[in-house]
Amino acid sequence: MKQEKADFLGIPSFSSAAPGRGQVATPERWLMRQLLRSLGDPPIRVRFWDGAEMEPVPGAARTTVVIHDRMALWRLLRHPMLHFGDDYSLGRIDVEGDLVEFLDTVFRHRPRARVSSPTRRQLLERLQRVHRNTLRGSRENIHHHYDIGNDFYRLWLDHEMQYTCAYFPDPTMTLEAAQLAKLDHVCRKLQLKPGETVVEAGCGWGGLARHMARYYGVKVKAYNISTEQVAYARERAAQEGLADRIEYVLDDYRTITGKYDAFVSVGMLEHVGAEHYHELGGVIDRALKPNGRGLIHSIGQNQAQPMTAWAERRIFPGAYPPTLREMMLIFEPYNFSVLDVENLRLHYARTLEHWLQRYDAHEAEVERMFDAPFVRAWRLYLASSIASFTSGKLQLFQVLFARAQHNALPWSRAHLYDNEQHKR
Amino acid sequence: MKQEKADFLGIPSFSSAAPGRGQVATPERWLMRQLLRSLGDPPIRVRFWDGAEMEPVPGAARTTVVIHDRMALWRLLRHPMLHFGDDYSLGRIDVEGDLVEFLDTVFRHRPRARVSSPTRRQLLERLQRVHRNTLRGSRENIHHHYDIGNDFYRLWLDHEMQYTCAYFPDPTMTLEAAQLAKLDHVCRKLQLKPGETVVEAGCGWGGLARHMARYYGVKVKAYNISTEQVAYARERAAQEGLADRIEYVLDDYRTITGKYDAFVSVGMLEHVGAEHYHELGGVIDRALKPNGRGLIHSIGQNQAQPMTAWAERRIFPGAYPPTLREMMLIFEPYNFSVLDVENLRLHYARTLEHWLQRYDAHEAEVERMFDAPFVRAWRLYLASSIASFTSGKLQLFQVLFARAQHNALPWSRAHLYDNEQHKR
Numbered sequence: 001m002k003q004e005k006a007d008f009l010g011i012p013s014f015s016s017a018a019p020g021r022g023q024v025a026t027p028e029r030w031l032m033r034q035l036l037r038s039l040g041d042p043p044i045r046v047r048f049w050d051g052a053e054m055e056p057v058p059g060a061a062r063t064t065v066v067i068h069d070r071m072a073l074w075r076l077l078r079h080p081m082l083h084f085g086d087d088y089s090l091g092r093i094d095v096e097g098d099l100v101e102f103l104d105t106v107f108r109h110r111p112r113a114r115v116s117s118p119t120r121r122q123l124l125e126r127l128q129r130v131h132r133n134t135l136r137g138s139r140e141n142i143h144h145h146y147d148i149g150n151d152f153y154r155l156w157l158d159h160e161m162q163y164t165c166a167y168f169p170d171p172t173m174t175l176e177a178a179q180l181a182k183l184d185h186v187c188r189k190l191q192l193k194p195g196e197t198v199v200e201a202g203c204g205w206g207g208l209a210r211h212m213a214r215y216y217g218v219k220v221k222a223y224n225i226s227t228e229q230v231a232y233a234r235e236r237a238a239q240e241g242l243a244d245r246i247e248y249v250l251d252d253y254r255t256i257t258g259k260y261d262a263f264v265s266v267g268m269l270e271h272v273g274a275e276h277y278h279e280l281g282g283v284i285d286r287a288l289k290p291n292g293r294g295l296i297h298s299i300g301q302n303q304a305q306p307m308t309a310w311a312e313r314r315i316f317p318g319a320y321p322p323t324l325r326e327m328m329l330i331f332e333p334y335n336f337s338v339l340d341v342e343n344l345r346l347h348y349a350r351t352l353e354h355w356l357q358r359y360d361a362h363e364a365e366v367e368r369m370f371d372a373p374f375v376r377a378w379r380l381y382l383a384s385s386i387a388s389f390t391s392g393k394l395q396l397f398q399v400l401f402a403r404a405q406h407n408a409l410p411w412s413r414a415h416l417y418d419n420e421q422h423k424r
Numbered sequence: 425m426k427q428e429k430a431d432f433l434g435i436p437s438f439s440s441a442a443p444g445r446g447q448v449a450t451p452e453r454w455l456m457r458q459l460l461r462s463l464g465d466p467p468i469r470v471r472f473w474d475g476a477e478m479e480p481v482p483g484a485a486r487t488t489v490v491i492h493d494r495m496a497l498w499r500l501l502r503h504p505m506l507h508f509g510d511d512y513s514l515g516r517i518d519v520e521g522d523l524v525e526f527l528d529t530v531f532r533h534r535p536r537a538r539v540s541s542p543t544r545r546q547l548l549e550r551l552q553r554v555h556r557n558t559l560r561g562s563r564e565n566i567h568h569h570y571d572i573g574n575d576f577y578r579l580w581l582d583h584e585m586q587y588t589c590a591y592f593p594d595p596t597m598t599l600e601a602a603q604l605a606k607l608d609h610v611c612r613k614l615q616l617k618p619g620e621t622v623v624e625a626g627c628g629w630g631g632l633a634r635h636m637a638r639y640y641g642v643k644v645k646a647y648n649i650s651t652e653q654v655a656y657a658r659e660r661a662a663q664e665g666l667a668d669r670i671e672y673v674l675d676d677y678r679t680i681t682g683k684y685d686a687f688v689s690v691g692m693l694e695h696v697g698a699e700h701y702h703e704l705g706g707v708i709d710r711a712l713k714p715n716g717r718g719l720i721h722s723i724g725q726n727q728a729q730p731m732t733a734w735a736e737r738r739i740f741p742g743a744y745p746p747t748l749r750e751m752m753l754i755f756e757p758y759n760f761s762v763l764d765v766e767n768l769r770l771h772y773a774r775t776l777e778h779w780l781q782r783y784d785a786h787e788a789e790v791e792r793m794f795d796a797p798f799v800r801a802w803r804l805y806l807a808s809s810i811a812s813f814t815s816g817k818l819q820l821f822q823v824l825f826a827r828a829q830h831n832a833l834p835w836s837r838a839h840l841y842d843n844e845q846h847k848r
Contacts, residue, residue, distance in 0.1 A: 108829060112759050169836040302759050302828055324762055328749035335536050335726050337819055338748055341765035346833055392761055392828030404726055404816030405532060409770055412593040414841040 009314050009377055011086045021069065024048040028070075031077050040109035044102060048073070063097030063105065085310030089377035099379070100356075103387035110393075112303075131318035133273040135252050139225050141318035142271060146226040150205070152369055156358035161205035161232070164267035164297065165348040165396045175354040178347075183211040186266065188416050189340065189400045190293050192216040196261035199223070199287050201253035201280075202268025206233025206246070212264075213237075213245040220246045221260070223253050254279065259289050269298035269327070270319050277322070277329035285334040293402045294336070299348070300324060300395040308384075315381045321394055331401055340400040340413065348396045349389035356382040433738050433801055435510045445493065448472040452494075455501050466533035468526060472497070487521030487529065509734030513801035523803070524780075527811035534817075536727075555742035557697040559676050563649050565742035566695060570650040574629070576793055580782035585629035585656070588691035588721065589772040589820045599778040602771075607635040610690065612840050613764065613824045614717050616640040620685035623647070623711050625677035625704075626692025630657025630670070636688075637661075637669040644670045645684070647677050678703065683713050693722035693751070694743050701746070701753035709758040717826045718760070723772070724748060724819040732808075739805045745818055755825055764824040764837065772820045773813035780806040 032046060036056045043060035047053050049069050055061050067073045072092040075083040087093040095102045131141050150161075157163055158179045166178035167185045186208065192198065194217030203209050203222035206229070212218050224230050230250045237246045249255075253268065263284050272280055284294055299321040306312065307319055324341065331338055359366070359382060367375050388394040402409070456470060460480045467484035471477050473493050479485050491497045496516040499507035511517040519526045555565050574585075581587055582603045590602035591609045610632065616622065618641030627633050627646035630653070636642050648654050654674045661670045673679075677692065687708050696704055708718055723745040730736065731743055748765065755762055783790070783806060791799050812818040826833070 167836075169838060171835050302761055303756055323752065323756060325749050325752035325756060328747065328752075332727055332747060332749060335816075337726055337767060337769065337816055338765065338821075339767045341762065342837070343761060343763045345761065346831060346835075390831065392759075392830075395761055397762075406816075407770060407814065411595050411770075412591075412841070413766070413837065414593060417836070417838040417841045 009089070009374055011089055011314065011373060011377075021049060023050045024052050024070075024073070028073060028077075029054065032073070035077060035080060039106060040111045042106045042109035044105055047096075063095060063099075063102035065102065066094040066096060068092045068094065079309065082309040082313065085308070085314060085377070085380055088380050089314075089373040091372070091376065099383040100353075100386045100390075103384045104391050107387050107391035107393045131312070133271065133276055133318050135254065137318060138252060138271065141316075142225050143227075144317050145315065146204075147228045149369065150228055150232050152366065153205075155362040155365060156355050160207035160211070162207050163204055165299075165344055166351040166354075167344065168347050168350050171350060175351065175358075178351065178354075179207075180211075183208055184215075185416065186264065186295055186297065186398070187212055187216050189398070190262045190264060190295050191410065191415075192218050192262060194218070197221070197258075198262040198264060199256055199258065199260040201256065201263070201265040201283075202271070203229075203233060203248065204267065205229050206237060206248060208264065208266055209233070209246045209248070210237060210240065210242055213242050214240075218245075218262075221249060221256075221258065222246060223249045223251055223256060225250065225252055254283060256283050256287050258287065260287050261289055261292050263288055263292065263294040265295070266297040267299075269296055270316070270321055273318060273320055274322055274326050274329065277326065278333055281330040281332075281334045281336070284330070284336075288403065290403060291406050291408060293400065293406075295398065295400050296327070296330070297396070297398045298322065298327070300327065300397040301393065302395060311381065311384070314377060324397060324399075327397065327399060331399075335404045336401045337404050337406070338399060338401050339409065340398075342398045344396040344398060345389050345392070345394065348394070349386050352382055352386040352389070356386065433513070433798055435513055435738065435797060435801070445473060447474045448476050448494075448497070452497060452501075453478065456497070459501060459504060462535075463530060464533035464535045466530045468529055471520075487519060487526035489526065490518040490520060492516045492518065503733065506733040506737065509732070509738060509801065509804055512804050513738075513797040515796070515800065523807040524777075524810045524814075527808045528815050531811050531815035531817045555736070557695065557700055557742050559678065561742060562676060562695065565740075566649050567651075568741050569739065570628075571652045573793065574652055574656050576790065577629075579786040579789060580779050584631035584635070586631050587628055589723075589768055590775040590778075591768065592771050592774050595774060599775065599782075602775065602778075603631075604635075607632055608639075609840065610688065610719055610721065610822070611636055611640050613822070614686045614688060614719055615834065615839075616642050616686060618642065621645070621682075622686045622688060623680055623682065623684040625680065625687070625689040625707075626695070627653075627657060627672065628691065629653050630661060630672060632688065632690055633657070633670045633672070634661060634664065634666055637666050638664075642669075642686075645673060645680075645682065646670060647673045647675055647680060649674065649676055678707060680707050680711050682711065684711050685713055685716050687712055687716065687718040689719070690721040691723075693720055694740070694745055697742060697744055698746055698750050698753065701750065702757055705754040705756075705758045705760070708754070708760075712827065714827060715830050715832060717763075717824065717830075719822065719824050720751070720754070721820070721822045722746065722751070724751065724821040725817065726819060735805065735808070738801060748821060748823075751821065751823060755823075759828045760825045761828050761830070762823060762825050763833065764822075766822045768820040768822060769813050769816070769818065772818070773810050776806055776810040776813070780810065 032054060041056035043057040045053055045055050045061035045064040047064050047066045069092055072087045075087060158176045160179055162179040166175060167182035168178045169181060192212060196218045198212055198218050198220045200209055200220060200222040203224045206222060209220040209222040213220050230248050233248045237243045288294060301321045301323055304323050363375055456478060465480035467481040469477055469479050469485035469488040471488050471490045473491060493516055496511040499511060555561060582600045584603055586603040590599060591606035592602045593605060616636060620642045622636055622642050622644045624633055624644060624646040627648045630646060633644040633646040637644050654672050657672045661667045712718060725745045725747055728747050787799055
């Protein structure tokens with residue numbers, strides 16, 4: 001079991017018997033300084049295995065990255081975006097001080113990307129080729145992340161198993177309350193009315209579909225290619241007496257058929273790939289009635305950059321957070337009007353803080369389910385996601401849209417904030 | 425005076441002594457049918473000078489376009505997007521029934537544009553070459569529209585001389601109330617605090633600057649290249665005791681200097697030209713403090729298409745309503761985070777309905793100021809603008825943004841809708 005899961009993360013194992021100790025050499029220090037410079041000289045400390053230290057901004061560091069052996073150093077120098085993650089997972093690199101603060105500091109100091117760099121574009125294309133989101137590629141990519149066990153996700157997600165950004169109109173809310181607030185926020189934006197039909201692309205464990213069917217009186221057809229998630233979703237809908245109002249379909253969004261009053265997709269676009277946005281737009285165009293509304297909720301970014309190699313390889317194969325500009329490739333060809341875009345970046349940071357706290361509280365169980373590298377890898381993934389949102393590296397866009405000629409629009413967005421009206 | 429203003433619109437005069445009457449010929453009817461087909465066969469009626477009629481959808485027409493002579497017909501067939509407007513202005517083409525309804529019907533039936541058509545792109549580029557928004561070109565373009573006389577605009581704008589989309593949270597509001605609501609909506613989105621500094625690009629007659637200085641306690645530096653508008657704005661600020669808090673600068677937005685807590689631009693982007701968005705982003709990047717916020721309010725569209733030739737030539741030289749995708753060219757290179765996009769399309773239709781009503785009530789005065797073709801041209805411009813917004817041909821985007829690392833964000837947009845808090 002342990003071995004299988006270690007394979008699953010795909011980190012190549014190599015002897016952890018410390019190779020080539022001795023003192024850190026002058027050329028090694030010089031190369032590390034170049035690396036720090038390329039990162040914009042963040043105020044962190046580097047400590048080598050021999051106790052030697054280095055600080056780009058002397059006296060300013062509150063966190064320290066510890067490199068435990070020479071091989072980890074050379075791997076880091078060669079491909080920092082991949083090997084920091086791998087060697088952190090294997091325990092050959094450590095961080096002293098708060099992990100989130102360390103990552104936030106590093107992300108915050110990174111020089112601004114040059115948007116149209118051809119190198120970056122090529123890199124992006126190369127990455128996307130590796131884990132292409134063809135019908136089959138998508139199944140493999142989604143299986144990698146979402147089918148590692150409902151029991152694992154249950155340890156640290158909320159009761160509705162929402163594995164997407166919650167909505168904290170009050171930042172002191174519990175995670176449970178904020179996830180319900182998110183579900184309501186989405187439903188209100190879509191102005192769902194009893195008796196309407198909704199198609200959902202990428203339904204996770206089915207929580208939004210249950211919420212819409214239960215509280216908004218709609219019929220939902222919800223698509224997902226994760227077998228574990230769909231099994232869970234079907235079982236829960238049956239238990240909760242919602243099976244007659246929700247049909248969970250184990251299939252790709254590209255196979256959606258029928259006409260609906262609303263299209264909704266929360267947290268799927270990250271797995272679609274920019275090269276398929278035109279196709280996704282076509283699916284929506286086919287599925288929406290003339291007065292239909294649509295909402296896409298997705299992680300995004302300000303500038304087109306590939307995910308870090310480590311996250312793309314070990315955590316989310318085939319994933320890519322689009323820019324708003326790229327998202328428009330879904331809407332423009334079909335003359336959809338974008339009605340409302342809300343950026344919930346800091347809400348995702350807050351959501352992830354809750355997840356990380358719960359995750360850490362269940363560390364021992366996670367290690368029993370998997371192994372120590374898995375525990376560290378997922379901690380790094382959750383922590384670096386927090387830092388990505390707090391440092392503005394990632395965004396969270398909720399985009400509401402409708403057909404260009406749909407004029408039955410509310411005169412303001414006040415209805416989203418009228419809590420009296422929406423009390424259950 | 426009259427002659428000068430007729431020259432001003434730039435419609436080439438030609439003899440209005442009816443050239444070549446007689447019956448409409450079969451080839452002429454055939455060509456007109458082709459034109460109607462290319463427009464998607466809208467349910468309108470065409471009546472020729474000899475009384476003959478044509479209906480793409482028999483019995484469905486509620487409005488009729490009347491072509492008074494053969495030359496108007498041939499001009500229309502040759503370049504409908506230019507000559508419909510010109511010959512309507514000259515009274516050689518009429519519309520029976522409601523003008524807005526006629527235009528809405530035509531716009532609504534137009535086949536969906538193919539987004540990436542190279543022909544369209546070329547056309548767009550050609551148009552933009554004619555009225556390039558260089559520093560000098562912009563001055564000429566802006567002078568053409570905005571310097572035709574404050575007295576003229578005073579006839580049909582509100583007291584604050586807001587010549588941009590109002591905000592009607594209640595659609596029965598007066599225009600005056602809706603324009604104030606717009607000003608507040610913008611200020612609230614920007615979260616202006618007393619003592620802060622604001623730079624405004626394209627300030628019109630200075631109403632937003634006055635509103636911000638008076639009710640939000642900020643200092644404003646407002647740029648505009650329309651001499652008549654700036655003269656008016658300065659005078660009014662002096663009269664109202666706001667001159668110490670507002671500096672109106674008669675200069676191009678590209679010359680903005682200094683650092684500000686907020687950048688705002690309402691209704692200027694339409695005149696910037698997509699080829700200058702990168703430059704505009706650079707101006708904003710230079711002007712905004714680290715915790716600064718920005719808002720751009722602009723007419724937009726779902727698909728990149730040039731303005732109709734008539735509007736671009738006679739009404740708004742150099743103007744172009746961007747898609748959201750194009751607007752991102754302002755923000756992406758500088759790593760700005762888009763926080764909120766609101767589409768106020770139907771609010772602009774409502775605003776224009778108010779303007780048209782007031783305009784029509786002052787028809788005699790407008791004709792005294794200018795001449796009959798001017799009266800008809802501007803009526804067509806206002807009516808076709810209404811129809812553009814009701815048919816979804818045009819959008820109105822309010823885009824709020826900030827630097828990527830600015831984390832002092834409100835946890836929800838409820839503060840925009842909390843009317844108790846904002847009562848004056």
